[in-house]
Amino acid sequence: MTLSSPSSSNAPSVAPPLDATxxxxxxxxxxxxxxxxxxxxxxxxxxxxxxxxxxxxxxxxxxxxxxxxxxxxxxxxxxxxxxxxxxxxxxxxxxxxxxxxxxxxxxAAQRDPAEPDPAAQDAPASLLKSVELIDAPAYVLDRQWNALRWNAQAAALFVGWLDGERDRNLLSFTFTGAGAQSLIVDWETRARRLVAEFRADSIRHLNDAPTRALIDSLSSASDAFARFWASQDVGEREGGTREFNHPTRGRLVYDQITFKPAHREDLKLVMLVGV
Known part of the structure; x- marks a missing residue:
């Protein structure tokens, strides 16, 4: 291991913002x-x-x-x-x-020696098509967690996100959507978990313009997002129980299952199975 030279004494006294480099x-x-x-x-x-x-x-x-x-x-x-x-x-x-x-x-821009080689197959078209074949709320997210495709059951469940003409970003809905906090049971716990999951997902493309723009926009628009993002929490996207207070159907409980296609871990198929 080698050490690089310390910064020059003429460097600015103000430290760059978190994640600046x-x-x-x-x-x-x-x-x-x-x-x-x-x-x-x-x-x-x-x-x-x-x-x-x-x-x-x-x-x-x-x-x-x-x-x-x-x-x-x-x-x-x-x-x-x-x-x-x-x-x-x-x-x-x-x-x-x-x-x-x-x-x-x-x-660190390094490959983990314990990480297995990624699979070679990629079939996003089939992934998008599969949503319509699922008899439960289902949707596909891209790397910024924008919904690319969803079925009618998902649109009926996610009032304020997947119904009508709206911003299709899951994080934007969760943190700035007018009805998100009333729809999502235990909103703060779920919102904190979503940010930890997104931090894990976004590291591979953190410097992409769309990802940076999303993080900056949400940090400005939501104190909660800014606080959760600054916590440095990282988590895998997990399944488990998801509860909603639907405005017309009342309390709804699902088990969430998330799939990733081979060699395209930036895409996710999410299913909510009723319990």
């Missing part, structure tokens, strides 16, 4: 997860009173078998050279989940 985003992400991990969780004694939450940088460096200076620089967002092996050791030391580990490697 991949190196800064990587450092912020690692720091946030270091501060969440207790010494006891990794088998270290608590020691004397700590000034900051979580593990110390030196402790993580020791667990990873890397230089404390190198680890400090990577947290500070400096341009350092990080091998896939070093990143894997950081992921293990910080006890990252599978989604968090994938996010770490995407931020």
């Amino acid at each position: 991949p190196a800064r985003a990587l450092g912020e992400f690692i720091r946030a997860h270091r501060e969440r991990l207790s010494p006891m969780a990794v088998g270290l004694p608590p020691g004397p009173r700590r000034r900051t939450p979580g593990l110390r940088r030196e402790e993580v460096a020791q667990l990873c078998g890397v230089s404390p200076t190198w680890y400090t620089w990577i947290e500070q967002g400096r341009p350092v050279s990080a091998s896939a092996d070093a990143l894997a050791r950081i992921a293990v030391a910080l006890q990252l989940s599978r989604a968090e580990r994938a996010y770490l490697f995407e931020l």
